[in-house]
Amino acid sequence: MTTSSQTKPRETKIATVQRLLGRKSGADIGALQKATGWQAHSVRAALSGLRKAGCQIEKHPSPKEGGPPVYRLVRDTAQA
Template sequence: MTNSTKQRATKKDQLIRLLGSKNGCDIKLLSAKLGWQQHTTRAALSGLRKAGYEVAHEKPKSGGVSKYRITSSPVTREITPAAVEPHGA
């Protein structure tokens, strides 16, 4: 594969990868890694939720920094021929 055919990871891909870690990430770290302001990072988390990802917000009981992590990805439906055929065809 040459450089011209390699697909670059999008910011969304990077966000999903960071949130997929076992321990999750805090807003400050996510913002620094992605080069976004914190409010932009929070908006991106909302966008992931709207896209069907379950994003857990974990606040430590002892105080400290809240962390976010993906607990499940959106379910993709399998398209069957019956699902695409018009009714009565």
């Protein structure tokens, strides 16, 4: 007797980080912490790891006065 489950594989936390960084609005450290359940230093380490893996991540000032910086993945227009 074989049972087949049709559940989707769960998204990894690093994939969640990449998805949030890929949004037009990007994401700040707090949003990444909330999405992954990680502490701030772990989120920063993940950003560093993504950079080492070849992802280009830009840091932008907050759209809100005095808010945290926002991080975004750089889109390579040559490959698009």
